[in-house]
Amino acid sequence: MKKSFYNLNFEDLENILRENGLNTSAASLLFNWHYKKKVIAPCTVDISKKTLNFLEENLSFELPQIDIVHESSDRTVKFLFKLHDGSKVETVLIPFHGKYSICLSSQVGCAMNCSFCFTGTQGLKRNLDTSEIVGQFLVAWNWLVQNREEGGRILNIVFMGQGEPLHNFDVVKKACDIFLSKNGASIGNQKITVSTSGFIPGLKRWSEESLDVNLALSLHSPFTEKRNELIPINKKYPLEEVLSYIDTIPLRRKQFITYEYLLIKDFNDQEIDARKTGELLKGKEAFINLIPFNPFPGSEYQRPSEDIVENFKLILKEYMIPTLVRTTKGDDVLAACGQLNSKS
Ligand code: SAH
Ligand code: SF4
Numbered sequence: 001m002k003k004s005f006y007n008l009n010f011e012d013l014e015n016i017l018r019e020n021g022l023n024t025s026a027a028s029l030l031f032n033w034h035y036k037k038k039v040i041a042p043c044t045v046d047i048s049k050k051t052l053n054f055l056e057e058n059l060s061f062e063l064p065q066i067d068i069v070h071e072s073s074d075r076t077v078k079f080l081f082k083l084h085d086g087s088k089v090e091t092v093l094i095p096f097h098g099k100y101s102i103c104l105s106s107q108v109g110c111a112m113n114c115s116f117c118f119t120g121t122q123g124l125k126r127n128l129d130t131s132e133i134v135g136q137f138l139v140a141w142n143w144l145v146q147n148r149e150e151g152g153r154i155l156n157i158v159f160m161g162q163g164e165p166l167h168n169f170d171v172v173k174k175a176c177d178i179f180l181s182k183n184g185a186s187i188g189n190q191k192i193t194v195s196t197s198g199f200i201p202g203l204k205r206w207s208e209e210s211l212d213v214n215l216a217l218s219l220h221s222p223f224t225e226k227r228n229e230l231i232p233i234n235k236k237y238p239l240e241e242v243l244s245y246i247d248t249i250p251l252r253r254k255q256f257i258t259y260e261y262l263l264i265k266d267f268n269d270q271e272i273d274a275r276k277t278g279e280l281l282k283g284k285e286a287f288i289n290l291i292p293f294n295p296f297p298g299s300e301y302q303r304p305s306e307d308i309v310e311n312f313k314l315i316l317k318e319y320m321i322p323t324l325v326r327t328t329k330g331d332d333v334l335a336a337c338g339q340l341n342s343k344s
Contacts, residue, residue: 002060005034006131006138009177010184017051020058026051028183035184038141038152063135064089066143079140083108083132087125089162091136093144093154100144101156104136106172107163112197114231116220116262118296119162127168133175137185157187159194160216166194166202176213189213193258197231198242207248216258216289217246221268222276230262243280256287256322263309264293265302274312278319288316288323 008016013027026047033043042052042061064081067088071077077093089105109122141152157179159165165172172194179187192213196202206215219239221227227234246257259281263269281288290313293303309325316323 002058004129004131005030005055005059005061006063006134006178007129007174009174010181020054022051022054023048030055031181031184034138035178035181036186038138038145038185040138040142062131063139064132066139069143077140077143079136079143081132081136081139083128089128089132089136091140091161093140098150099153099155101158102137102140102154103158103161104133104175105161105163106133106159106165106168110163111167112164112199112231112233114197114218116230116264116293116299116301118299121298122162124163124167127171128163130171130174130178133171134178137179155187155191157192158216164197164199164202166196166199166206169202169205173209173211176211180212189252190255195258195260197233198237198239199233200237200241200245203242203245203249207245210250214255214258215246215249216260217242218262219259219277220262221273222280223268223273226268226273230268247284251285256285258287258289260289260291262291262293263304263312265304265308267301269304269308269312271311271315274315278316278321281321282319286321288321290323290325292325 005013010027010031013030014024017024017026029046030043033039033045040063042055062084064083066079067082068080069077075095079091079093081089081091083089087108089108091105092103094101094103105128107127108125110117110119111124112120113123114120137154137157141154144150144152144154159172176192176194179185179192180189189212193216194211194213195216195218197218218231220230222239224234224238227239249257251257261268261277277288290309292309293301295301295303313323313325
């Protein structure tokens with residue numbers, strides 16, 4: 001099988017060209033064409049015939065195919081992508097002020113089996129490769145250009161779709177390399193966020209290899225028993241250890257770690273939960289995102305009332321931790337956090 005062009009970061013591409021006796025300057029042209037201009041068709045400008053022939057014979061430019069598009073009344077877009085082996089994954093475009101954040105999947109399903117997550121009920125089918133991650137971004141961008149008057153304005157990338165990104169570390173790292181590359185998409189490091197349930201082997205690599213993007217931790221409860229129930233890998237990788245790894249990750253100026261806190265009615269939404277969370281994160285470079293639970297078919301939990309959510313936020317304020325309530329978007333098409341499930 002041919003190697004995918006979209007699995008290569010800039011350095012890989014230069015190396016391949018060099019090893020095959022071709023001019024490495026084609027790497028900039030190709031990154032400019034496919035990632036800066038986001039053209040999906042083969043590159044035709046300024047490239048020697050010899051290089052074009054080499055590309056055609058040795059590299060594949062195949063991208064995920066759009067299977068279904070759901071457009072929500074709030075302009076959220078959910079794509080169901082079909083991959084080369086028939087697997088399916090979902091990607092969501094979340095609008096804000098005429099621009100979009102893209103929520104990318106990193107695996108088909110997920111092995112972590114969190115009790116509140118629709119994806120978790122699928123189990124893990126396989127890891128995505130880099131081309132399938134970068135491909136979600138490129139195809140969604142081109143869809144926006146064709147279907148929305150504001151065009152392709154994806155300014156933020158979050159790895160909060162299906163899968164545990166740190167369980168597929170190398171692939172996610174390479175996708176970030178491609179998104180960050182100044183020769184290509186040139187997305188700022190403060191605009192990319194990888195969210196983890198607390199998978200320590202991945203956090204260890206992150207702290208050793210200084211992945212230069214933002215990190216979000218799905219915290220959901222500061223109490224061991226409750227967190228064990230929500231995120232079963234907490235039994236293997238306890239929160240205290242997770243937090244101590246996170247503390248070793250070097251931060252840029254003004255950079256925060258985002259702590260996501262899923263609020264579930266009568267489970268983790270009381271004053272005692274808020275206070276313990278405040279004590280745990282007080283003094284850290286922390287930002288809290290409160291996510292009221294999004295129900296899905298068959299889910300056993302419920303979403304708390306707005307008053308409870310507001311009260312939780314006010315308590316955290318006492319601990320001087322900036323806190324936002326993430327408003328739910330796209331839930332009429334099951335595109336909100338935790339509602340992604342592509343089993344069909
Ligand atoms: N696997 C990673 C990233 C994907 S999940 C992680 O767990 O962090 C992205 C976010 O959606 C996580 O914070 C997750 O806890 C949250 N989420 C999952 N199911 C949800 C649901 N039903 N309602 C609201 N948020 C949910
Ligand atoms: Fe996987 Fe994240 Fe869902 Fe847990 S919340 S099952 S880690 S995708």
